[in-house]
Amino acid sequence: xxxxxxxxxxxxxxxxxxxxxxxxxxxxxxxxxxxxxxxxxxxxxxxxxxxxxxxxxxxxxxxxxxxxxxxxxxxxxxxxxxxxxxxxxxxxxxxxxxxxxxxxxxxxxxxxxxxxxxxxxxxxxxxxxxxxxxxxxxxxxxxxxxxxxx
Amino acid sequence: xxxxxxxxxxxxxxxxxxxxxxxxxxxxxxxxxxxxxxxxxxxxxxxxxxxxxxxxxxxxxxxxxxxxxxxxxxxxxxxxxxxxxxxxxxxxxxxxxxxxxxxxxxxxxxxxxxxxxxxxxxxxxxxxxxxxxxxxxxxxxxxxxxxxxxxxxxxxxxxxxxxxxxxxxxxxxxxxxxxxxxxxxxxxxxxxxxxxxxxxxxxxxxxxxxxxxxxxxxxxxxxxxxxxxxxxxxxxxxxxxxxxxxxxxxxxxxxxxxxxxxxxxxxxxxxxxxxxxxxxxxxxxxxxxxxxxxxxxxxxxxxxxxxxxxxxxxxxxxxxxxxxxxxxxxxxxxxxxxxxxxxxxxxxxxxxxxxxxxxxxxxxxxxxxxxxxxxxxxxxxxxxxxxxxxxxxxxxxxxxxxxxxxxxxxxxxxxxxxxxxxxxxxxxxxxxxxxxxxxxxxxxxxxxxxxxxxxxxxxxxxxxxxxxxxxxxxxxxxxxxxxxxxxxxxxxxxxxxxxxxxxxxxxxxxxxxxxxxxxxxxxxxxxxxxxxxxxxxxxxxxxxxxxxxxxxxxxxxxxxxxxxxxxxxxxxxxxxxxxxxxxxxxxxxxxxxxxxxxxxxxxxxxxxxxxxxxxxxxxxxxxxxxxxxxxxxxxxxxxxxxxxxxxxxxxxxxxxxxxxxxxxxxxxxxxxxxxxxxxxxxxxxxxxxxxxxxxxxxxxxxxxxxxxxxxxxxxxxxxxxxxxxxxxxxxxxxxxxxxxxxxxxxxxxxxxxxxxxxxxxxxxxxxxxx
Numbered sequence: 001x002x003x004x005x006x007x008x009x010x011x012x013x014x015x016x017x018x019x020x021x022x023x024x025x026x027x028x029x030x031x032x033x034x035x036x037x038x039x040x041x042x043x044x045x046x047x048x049x050x051x052x053x054x055x056x057x058x059x060x061x062x063x064x065x066x067x068x069x070x071x072x073x074x075x076x077x078x079x080x081x082x083x084x085x086x087x088x089x090x091x092x093x094x095x096x097x098x099x100x101x102x103x104x105x106x107x108x109x110x111x112x113x114x115x116x117x118x119x120x121x122x123x124x125x126x127x128x129x130x131x132x133x134x135x136x137x138x139x140x141x142x143x144x145x146x147x148x149x150x
Numbered sequence: 151x152x153x154x155x156x157x158x159x160x161x162x163x164x165x166x167x168x169x170x171x172x173x174x175x176x177x178x179x180x181x182x183x184x185x186x187x188x189x190x191x192x193x194x195x196x197x198x199x200x201x202x203x204x205x206x207x208x209x210x211x212x213x214x215x216x217x218x219x220x221x222x223x224x225x226x227x228x229x230x231x232x233x234x235x236x237x238x239x240x241x242x243x244x245x246x247x248x249x250x251x252x253x254x255x256x257x258x259x260x261x262x263x264x265x266x267x268x269x270x271x272x273x274x275x276x277x278x279x280x281x282x283x284x285x286x287x288x289x290x291x292x293x294x295x296x297x298x299x300x301x302x303x304x305x306x307x308x309x310x311x312x313x314x315x316x317x318x319x320x321x322x323x324x325x326x327x328x329x330x331x332x333x334x335x336x337x338x339x340x341x342x343x344x345x346x347x348x349x350x351x352x353x354x355x356x357x358x359x360x361x362x363x364x365x366x367x368x369x370x371x372x373x374x375x376x377x378x379x380x381x382x383x384x385x386x387x388x389x390x391x392x393x394x395x396x397x398x399x400x401x402x403x404x405x406x407x408x409x410x411x412x413x414x415x416x417x418x419x420x421x422x423x424x425x426x427x428x429x430x431x432x433x434x435x436x437x438x439x440x441x442x443x444x445x446x447x448x449x450x451x452x453x454x455x456x457x458x459x460x461x462x463x464x465x466x467x468x469x470x471x472x473x474x475x476x477x478x479x480x481x482x483x484x485x486x487x488x489x490x491x492x493x494x495x496x497x498x499x500x501x502x503x504x505x506x507x508x509x510x511x512x513x514x515x516x517x518x519x520x521x522x523x524x525x526x527x528x529x530x531x532x533x534x535x536x537x538x539x540x541x542x543x544x545x546x547x548x549x550x551x552x553x554x555x556x557x558x559x560x561x562x563x564x565x566x567x568x569x570x571x572x573x574x575x576x577x578x579x580x581x582x583x584x585x586x587x588x589x590x591x592x593x594x595x596x597x598x599x600x601x602x603x604x605x606x607x608x609x610x611x612x613x614x615x616x617x618x619x620x621x622x623x624x625x626x627x628x629x630x631x632x633x634x635x636x637x638x639x640x641x642x643x644x645x646x647x648x649x650x651x652x653x654x655x656x657x658x659x660x661x662x663x664x665x666x667x668x669x670x671x672x673x674x675x676x677x678x679x680x681x682x683x684x685x686x687x688x689x690x691x692x693x694x695x696x697x698x699x700x701x702x703x704x705x706x707x708x709x710x711x712x713x714x715x716x717x718x719x720x721x722x723x724x725x726x727x728x729x730x731x732x733x734x735x736x737x738x739x740x741x742x743x744x745x746x747x748x749x750x751x752x753x754x755x756x757x758x759x760x761x762x763x764x765x766x767x768x769x770x771x772x773x774x775x776x777x778x779x780x781x782x783x784x785x786x787x788x789x790x791x792x793x794x795x796x797x798x799x800x801x802x803x804x805x806x807x808x809x810x811x812x813x814x815x816x817x818x819x820x821x822x823x824x825x826x827x828x829x830x831x832x833x834x835x836x837x838x839x840x841x842x843x844x845x846x847x848x849x850x851x852x853x854x855x856x857x858x859x860x861x862x863x864x865x866x867x868x869x870x871x872x873x874x875x876x877x878x879x880x881x882x883x884x885x886x887x888x889x890x891x892x893x894x895x896x897x898x899x900x901x902x903x904x905x906x907x908x909x910x911x912x913x914x915x916x917x918x919x920x
Binding site (some may be wrong): 015016018019020022023024026027028030031032033034035036037038039040042043045053058072073074076080085088089092094095096097098099103104122124125126127128129130131132133134135137138139140 | 448572829854855
């Protein structure tokens with residue numbers, strides 16, 4: 001039996017310990033805010049926080065995070081008002097929106113690590129997250145806004 | 151050649167405008183009116199347009215009926231139906247916003263309800279071809295004006311005053327003379343009893359009184375849900391007892407399953423069943439390819455189970471498809487005469503007599519859509535009823551195809567449209583929904599079919615591959631006197647009809663025969679090309695190779711004559727005029743020529759605007775260069791200037807992009823900007839990396855590591871968008887697609903300016919490193 005804490009709630013799993021965390025979150029725990037984009041840690045759509053670190057849940061097994069604290073987009077802020085979420089709305093970042101949960105989690109992790117990232121630091125830190133609609137300019141602006149106070 | 155301009159008409163070629171002959175009354179009879187406060191309205195006549203569009207020629211045409219699209223609750227909440235699919239363009243916001251504008255609803259008290267697939271009720275729902283705003287601006291205004299008028303009539307009756315004395319203002323109706331006011335909610339029940347004003351008698355708002363339209367800064371309705379993980383896409387649908395499936399499909403188009411061994415898969419924890427999926431022979435429109443499905447309790451187990459399957463395939467007639475060899479075939483075909491589609495003057499003679507002939511042979515490979523959300527669908531089939539939840543661009547078409555595939559009546563099929571995690575044309579094909587329907591029927595349980603990224607790349611409907619060969623003949627003054635353009639590419643029509651070797655009218659109409667330059671001798675030709683994989687619509691479609699070739703050639707002419715790119719371009723466009731190419735039944739994005747002519751004044755205008763705002767000719771640092779390109783597509787006009795920087799190792803970066811768009815009358819400039827910003831990035835992706843190749847019939851790329859797209863660290867640093875203010879009666883035109891085509895040639899022209907290297911083959915890849 002594997003135990004994990006997701007968004008503050010204890011969850012357990014007694015199936016395949018190699019099951020990627022992504023599919024545990026989406027299909028077993030019903031937390032569908034975390035998205036599948038590639039399955040190979042190439043696009044960042046599945047990004048969640050494990051303790052305070054951004055992790056690609058598609059290649060992280062449920063066993064790898066046993067006993068750890070996981071935060072998904074649903075648990076980032078109780079009313080959805082994390083500075084990154086607010087900045088995203090202020091800048092009208094999304095087009096289709098599918099990658100944005102992963103982008104927001106990545107940005108939240110970046111700002112915990114580096115509260116005032118530079119232009120280049122934002123572009124580098126966010127480059128593991130693909131947006132096919134091409135919202136990059138606005139993502140960068142939103143991260144910058146979140147870092148300077150929304 | 152069939153006249154085909156959208157997926158629905160291509161589906162079996164049987165769709166036409168027959169529905170227009172059915173009276174609206176018979177269509178509406180029996181429709182359940184939901185909620186007690188829907189505005190009741192008699193059936194309305196067809197729209198009376200200020201200008202004609204092709205909307206009425208789409209399958210099921212247009213329905214202008216407030217009873218279908220608007221309801222007002224007693225608490226005043228106005229619900230407006232969005233009947234197009236939201237894939238990132240903002241259409242789920244912008245069309246309801248038009249209704250709210252006209253009916254004087256307060257946007258903060260409006261809810262948007264997504265329509266299910268039902269074109270008899272809602273009119274055409276095919277969200278493709280960049281046509282939602284251009285087909286629905288006027289109908290949505292009429293729907294809003296009808297609702298407003300009925301609310302006003304109800305208030306006037308209540309007060310016993312003439313209707314001319316009252317008017318709706320911001321969610322209430324006001325009688326200025328007496329100072330009385332009634333909210334929309336208070337009037338809803340009475341308004342529902344009012345008869346609908348005739349469409350001809352409707353008074354539309356004066357645009358100067360618009361609060362929302364053309365103003366910008368309206369956030370999309372899903373903004374909060376997207377940022378909190380609540381927005382629901384195809385894969386986010388969960389039903390009680392639902393099974394999770396992935397499918398192993400034939401690796402080669404037209405291949406078939408010979409045998410499979412499920413034993414190892416069945417031993418995987420969580421795998422419940424392995425079953426064969428019915429496939430259709432190639433080509434078969436959007437029908438499933440068939441294969442073997444692994445059914446499991448979660449997607450992870452299904453994928454692991456599929457990896458363990460032992461499969462034997464017969465690759466069929468396309469087992470030797472090879473991109474290197476195929477390119478040679480296309481190039482050779484481009485060097486010989488082909489089917490002549492447009493002939494003006496005598497290009498052969500003029501080329502022979504020219505002082506100088508410039509030849510450009512341009513190659514643009516297959517591309518994959520790679521929307522971030524891979525194809526996915528949920529189906530629940532019970533007996534002769536089916537319910538689908540899917541991110542589809544064509545909900546009405548999906549409904550038709552599910553019904554046909556299952557052999558059940560169309561009215562027994564419900565298609566619920568989720569948000570689309572990107573579409574780009576891929577989700578105009580509902581194969582994934584058909585797979586889910588087939589599996590659910592056989593399992594007797596709800597099932598979700600999830601495509602992996604590898605599936606998306608290996609079994610999609612790719613953008614075509616083409617060689618565009620242009621020969622430009624110049625006289626001794628450097629004036630272009632002859633133009634021969636041969637386009638060789640497998641057609642989308644090959645996915646619908648075996649043996650197709652020529653491009654369809656809608657493909658040749660995308661930048662080949664509608665070429666706007668003022669040249670005396672023109673020949674546009676289409677040599678034959680057979681398809682060896684499924685070809686489909688990709689955002690901007692044939693405009694991508696055409697704009698790349700034509701606008702690169704402009705750069706080459708500037709280069710050969712030592713003239714400025716922009717001046718060369720304007721000289722080729724020539725005088726302000728309406729271009730009427732000598733082409734029989736010229737395809738014009740489905741629009742009438744009268745409303746949407748090829749207008750070189752507008753083409754010139756976007757060039758001049760982008761040159762002014764984008765500071766064409768500005769000094770740039772060493773290693774930098776500027777390039778320009780313009781293209782008319784989806785009846786919009788777009789010009790782009792790209793600044794590149796190429797370092798001494800050949801590393802390419804894009805410091806700045808400027809784009810001017812003339813899309814006629816527009817609704818939400820904020821979303822126009824976002825579409826154009828995104829188009830630059832998609833354009834950069836396809837120019838820099840975009841290439842799907844085949845070997846032994848199989849796609850060689852697997853995922854985002856070998857089919858790369860641009861990431862943030864290499865995206866343009868600044869993208870500026872300038873929107874041409876519309877004339878008072880300029881019809882709206884496309885926005886979603888037109889931004890992509892001019893980007894690659896502007897980039898390539900800029901690279902030439904920076905490095906002196908002329909790239910004629912996409913993607914750029916490592917060409918700058920040599």
